[in-house]
Amino acid sequence: GCVGNLGGFAGVFDACSAGYRHPLLVSGTDGVGTKLKIAQACGRHDTIGIDLVAMCVNDVLASAAEPLFFLDYFACGSLDGAIARDVIAGITDGCCSAECALLGGETAEMPGMYRKGEYDLAGFVVGAVEMKDLLPRSVDIRPADVVIGIASSGLHSNGFSMVRKVVEMSGLGYKDASPFGTGHTLGADLLVPTKIYSKSLLPVLRGAHVKAYAHVTGGGLPENLPRVLPRGLAASLDSNHWEVAPVFAWLQHVGGISESEMLRTFNLGVGAVLVVSPEGTSEVLAAIRQSGEKAWEIGVLAEKHGDTPGVIVSNLGESLERALKCCDVTAATAAANHLTEHES
Amino acid sequence: GCVGNLGGFAGVFDACSAGYRHPLLVSGTDGVGTKLKIAQACGRHDTIGIDLVAMCVNDVLASAAEPLFFLDYFACGSLDGAIARDVIAGITDGCCSAECALLGGETAEMPGMYRKGEYDLAGFVVGAVEMKDLLPRSVDIRPADVVIGIASSGLHSNGFSMVRKVVEMSGLGYKDASPFGTGHTLGADLLVPTKIYSKSLLPVLRGAHVKAYAHVTGGGLPENLPRVLPRGLAASLDSNHWEVAPVFAWLQHVGGISESEMLRTFNLGVGAVLVVSPEGTSEVLAAIRQSGEKAWEIGVLAEKHGDTPGVIVSNLGESLERALKCCDVTAATAAANHLTEHES
Numbered sequence: 001g002c003v004g005n006l007g008g009f010a011g012v013f014d015a016c017s018a019g020y021r022h023p024l025l026v027s028g029t030d031g032v033g034t035k036l037k038i039a040q041a042c043g044r045h046d047t048i049g050i051d052l053v054a055m056c057v058n059d060v061l062a063s064a065a066e067p068l069f070f071l072d073y074f075a076c077g078s079l080d081g082a083i084a085r086d087v088i089a090g091i092t093d094g095c096c097s098a099e100c101a102l103l104g105g106e107t108a109e110m111p112g113m114y115r116k117g118e119y120d121l122a123g124f125v126v127g128a129v130e131m132k133d134l135l136p137r138s139v140d141i142r143p144a145d146v147v148i149g150i151a152s153s154g155l156h157s158n159g160f161s162m163v164r165k166v167v168e169m170s171g172l173g174y175k176d177a178s179p180f181g182t183g184h185t186l187g188a189d190l191l192v193p194t195k196i197y198s199k200s201l202l203p204v205l206r207g208a209h210v211k212a213y214a215h216v217t218g219g220g221l222p223e224n225l226p227r228v229l230p231r232g233l234a235a236s237l238d239s240n241h242w243e244v245a246p247v248f249a250w251l252q253h254v255g256g257i258s259e260s261e262m263l264r265t266f267n268l269g270v271g272a273v274l275v276v277s278p279e280g281t282s283e284v285l286a287a288i289r290q291s292g293e294k295a296w297e298i299g300v301l302a303e304k305h306g307d308t309p310g311v312i313v314s315n316l317g318e319s320l321e322r323a324l325k326c327c328d329v330t331a332a333t334a335a336a337n338h339l340t341e342h343e344s
Numbered sequence: 345g346c347v348g349n350l351g352g353f354a355g356v357f358d359a360c361s362a363g364y365r366h367p368l369l370v371s372g373t374d375g376v377g378t379k380l381k382i383a384q385a386c387g388r389h390d391t392i393g394i395d396l397v398a399m400c401v402n403d404v405l406a407s408a409a410e411p412l413f414f415l416d417y418f419a420c421g422s423l424d425g426a427i428a429r430d431v432i433a434g435i436t437d438g439c440c441s442a443e444c445a446l447l448g449g450e451t452a453e454m455p456g457m458y459r460k461g462e463y464d465l466a467g468f469v470v471g472a473v474e475m476k477d478l479l480p481r482s483v484d485i486r487p488a489d490v491v492i493g494i495a496s497s498g499l500h501s502n503g504f505s506m507v508r509k510v511v512e513m514s515g516l517g518y519k520d521a522s523p524f525g526t527g528h529t530l531g532a533d534l535l536v537p538t539k540i541y542s543k544s545l546l547p548v549l550r551g552a553h554v555k556a557y558a559h560v561t562g563g564g565l566p567e568n569l570p571r572v573l574p575r576g577l578a579a580s581l582d583s584n585h586w587e588v589a590p591v592f593a594w595l596q597h598v599g600g601i602s603e604s605e606m607l608r609t610f611n612l613g614v615g616a617v618l619v620v621s622p623e624g625t626s627e628v629l630a631a632i633r634q635s636g637e638k639a640w641e642i643g644v645l646a647e648k649h650g651d652t653p654g655v656i657v658s659n660l661g662e663s664l665e666r667a668l669k670c671c672d673v674t675a676a677t678a679a680a681n682h683l684t685e686h687e688s
Contacts, residue, residue, distance in 0.1 A: 008571065009406035009559055010372035010471075012478070015359075025369070028354035029415040029468055031452045062353035071373040073417065073466035106466070108375045111505050113464065120457065122417035122450070124373055124468035127354075134356070161455055215353055227352065 001068060001101065011103030013069050015128050023128035026065035030055035031122050033218075034160040035191070040117055042174045042187035045083050048121065049090025050097070051157045054194035056125040057098045058215045058272060062228065064135040064205040065127030067100035067198050073122040074107045077114035087121065090193075097196045100125065135205060136212035136228040136275075145211065145301045146281045147225070147235050149242050150201070151294035152271030156194040158218045159265040163190060166255035179328040180246040189247065195271050200291035207287070209280025216267040223264060225273055226310035229301070235311045237299035239319040244269045249323035259316050268316075270298065345412060345445065355447030357413050359472050367472035370409035374399040375466050377562075378504040379535070384461055386518045386531035389427050392465065393434025394441070395501045398538035400469040401442045402559045402616060406572065408479040408549040409471030411444035411542050417466040418451045421458035431465065434537075441540045444469065479549060480556035480572040480619070489555065489645045490625045491569070491579050493586050494545070495638035496615030500538040502562045503609040507534060510599035523672040524590040533591065539615050544635035551631070553624025560611040567608060569617055570654035573645070579655045581643035583663040588613045593667035603660050612660075614642065 001018040015023050032051045039048040049072070057067045072091050074084065084107065095102045114120065155163065167186070172179065174187030182189055205213055212228035225235050248268050251257065262268065276284050281297060288295040304310065345362040359367050376395045383392040393416070401411045416435050418428065428451065439446045458464065499507065511530070516523065518531030526533055549557055556572035569579050592612050595601065606612065620628050625641060632639040648654065 009403040010370045010409070012407055013369040013371065015369055016366050022360050025357040025359055025413075025470065026354045027357065027413065027415060027447055027468075027470060029417050029448060029450045029466075031417060031419060031450060031454075033452060034454050034457065036454070037456060059353040063356055065354070068369075069371065071371055071468060073373050073375060073468075075375060075464055075466070103371055104373060106373045106375060108377060110375075110378050110380070110464075112381060112508075113378060113462070118457070120419055120454075120464055122373075122419070122466040124371075124415060124417075126369065126371060126470055164456075 011069065011071065013101065013103055015068060018068060018128065020128050020130065022131060024131055024134060026060045026063040026127040026129060027125065028056050028059040029122060029124045030059060031120065032157045034164065035157045036121065037164060038160060038174065038187065038190055042191065044187065044191055045086035046090045047191055047193040049087050050094040050193035050196070052121050052123040053091060053094025053098055054196045055157050055217070056123040057100065057196055057198050060125055060127040061198055061201060061205060062135065062213050062215055063129055064133045064213070065129040066202055067098045067125050067127045069101040069103035069126055070095050071103055071124045072105040074105065074119060075110060075114065076119035077109070077111055077116060079107065079109050080117070083119070094196060098198045133206045135210070138230050141211045141230055141233060141275055141301065143233065143302050144278055146276045146278055146297055147237060147299040147301065148274040148276055148281065148284060149270035149296050149298035150197065150272040150288065151243065152267045152269055153195045154192040154245060154247055155190060156267055156271055158267065162255065162265050163251065166251050170254045179250055181326055181328065197272055200288065200293045201272070204284055204287050207284070209277050209284050210274050211277065212275040214273050216270055216272055220264045220266060220268065221270065221313065222309065222311040228275065229310065232304055233301050234304035234308060235299050235301055237311065237313045238315055239268070239313055240315045241298045242269055242296045244319040244323045246323045246326040249320045250327040250329065252320055253324055253329055263313060263316065275301065355413065355415065357445065357447055359412060362412060362472065364472050364474065366475060368475055368478060370404045370407040370471045370473060371469065372400050372403040373466060373468045374403060375464065376501045378508060379501050380465065381508060382504060382518065382531065382534055386535060388531065388535055389430035390434050391535055391537045393431050394438040394537035394540070396465050396467040397435060397438025397442055398540045399501050399561070400467040401444065401540055401542050404469055404471040405541055405545060405549060406479060406557050406559055407473055408477045408557070409473040410546055411442050411469050411471045413445040413447035413470055414439050415447055415468045416449040418449065418463060419454060419458065420463035421453070421455055421460060423451065423453050424461070427463070438540060442542045477550045479554070482574050485555045485574055485577060485619055485645065487577065487646050488622055490620045490622055490641055491581060491643040491645065492618040492620055492625065492628060493614035493640050493642035494541065494616040494632065495587065496611045496613055497539045498536040498589060498591055499534060500611055500615055502611065506599065506609050507595065510595050514598045523594055525670055525672065541616055544632065544637045545616070548628055548631050551628070553621050553628050554618050555621065556619040558617050560614055560616055564608045564610060564612065565614065565617070565657065566653065566655040572619065573654065576648055577645050578648035578652060579643050579645055581655065581657045582659055583612070583657055584659045585642045586613050586640045588663040588667045590667045590670040593664045594671040594673065596664055597668055597673055607657060607660070619645065
C-alpha cells in the first residue's frame, strides 16, 4: 500500500490498494512508559521498539482493524547512532510481526531535555476495517457470553514504575540471574517484548463469534475489559483458569503489593481478552491456539447489580501463591531482611 | 468523519464520508523541538500545541493532502493538570485552525524521565488526497518556474537551541521587553505560534498551477526546497523580495551567526514555498493573498550545473541589515560588552 515518497515531507499510503472498499480508519498512539528506563539501565535497546509497535497495534485491534502503517517519534538529548539503530531495528521487527508498513518517523534531538543515554518513544498506527467488521458489537453482548483470555508474554509495557521500585527493594540488579528460573538475567526477563496480536487474532476478530476485544494495558483487567462491555453487564473471571506468570507472583511477594493493586497495575498473564458467544467458544479457542497463541476460557458475563465492580476476579491469591513456587525468593528475602536489620 | 468511540482503545474515522473516492492517505509525525524549553521557561503552555499541529499539518500539505485527523502524545514526569489543560487547549486550537479532528492522544506519566514542569510532545496527522491531486508533480517542474514564498509568523518551531544560546548571550530575560519593537515580551515574541497553512493553501495547492510545495523546517530553504525539486534544477532566490523579520536579524547580530548558518537554521521569514508555472504566478499570488497570507515571488528555477548548490540566496546580508534597523540592540550590546570586560 505504500506509495514511493522517499525523502518527502510525509508518507503516502494507498488504503484502497490494500483491498478495502469503504474502509474506516482506526488510529491510536502510545508510548512504552518507564519500560524505557529498564531498557536504558540494561543497555538493551533492540526490543523496546517491538513494545512500541505492540502497544499501538494491539489497541486498534479493539476495532478489528488491520494495521496498515506505523510512524515513530524518537526524542533524545543528542543522537547516539548505535542506540538509534537498535531502537529502529526493534520498531522494524515490530512492524514486520504486525505486517504493517513503517511509513515514517521523526528523530528529535533536544539538548537539555533528555539526559545522556535517555530517550523517549511515541508510536502511531493507522489501521482499516470495513464497517461491517467493526468491533465492539455492543448490542450483541449479553449475559452468559464467554470471556477468553489470550496469554501475554510477560509484563508487556505496563506497571514498570512499580517494577523498578520492587527490583530496588529486592536488592537484585538487572544483570543478576532471574529469580523466575528462566536461565536469563532479571533485566532480560523484564524486557521480554509485548506480544503483537494482529496476525494471530485478526482473522478470529473478523469471524462471526467475537463480539468484543479488549487490550489489557494500564488499569489491568478491571479497567480495560469494562471499556468494551455495555453498562449493566459485568465479567466474572477465575484466575485458576489461566496461567499467572511467576514474574507477577515475585513482584507481589517482594513488593508486598495488594491483590487489587496487582490487578490494576499488571496484566497478570492475560494480554488481551475476547468476548465470545457461548456456542462459538470452542471454535474460537481452537482457531486462536491454531495460530500459536495460548488462550483460555477465563470467565463469563452476567447482569451487573448496582454499584458492584465491572470485573470480579476470584482465586487470585491462590493463583499467585502457586506461581510463587516457581520463583527463587531467597535473594530478595535476604535483601529485605538486611534492609530491615540495617534500619533497626 | 469521526465515528463515535469515546473511551475506546483507538479513534475511528470515516475517510469516505469526507468525500474521497479513492483517497491516498498521507501521514506525518513531528515534535516542536526545544521551543518547548522556552514555553516552559515562560510558563506559557497554551500555544505550543498550535505549533505541534502546524509542524505536522504543514508537512502533509507537501502532498496536497487535506488533514483529516490528528493525535498527540504528551509525556511528563508527573501530570500537572493546569499545564496539561493549556497544552491540550493549544492542540485543540491548532486542530480547529487546520480543520482536522483531534481523534485521540496519549498522556504518559513517566516518573524519573522528565523533570518537574518539563514535558515532551509529539504529534501525528493523517491527511487524504485524491491521486490526481498528489504533489509534487516532479515531471512538470522545469527551468523558469517561479518560487513563491509564504510568510512565516516568526521562528515557527525550528532553531530554538540556537535561539536559547543567543538569548543567553544577549543578557535579556524572556520577561524583558522584546527588542523587536512589538511591545510584547521577548518570550511572547519567540513563542508566536507556527502558521498553519492548510486552510489558506490547500485550494491553491489543488489548482492547476502549483507543481510543488515545500515546508521550510529544520535545514531552512537550502535543505527543504530541494526535497521537491528534480535533480538537475536549482532555485535562485533573492531575499530582497521578501520581508526578513527583525527577529532573525537580531539573532544573527547578537549571536554572530554566519549567513549560511542562518539560512540552514531558520526560515528567515518564509514558512513555505510553492513552485508555480510562470503563467500561473499572478493568479496563485492573488489567491494566496486573498486567503489572508502574505506571499511574494522570491525566485526562479534554473538548470543546475555540477556540484553547485540547489538553492542560492542573494542579498541576504543587505536584507538582514535592513531588518536589524527595526531592532533595539543596545541591551544586548551592553550585555556583550559587560561579558567581554568581565572576561578580560
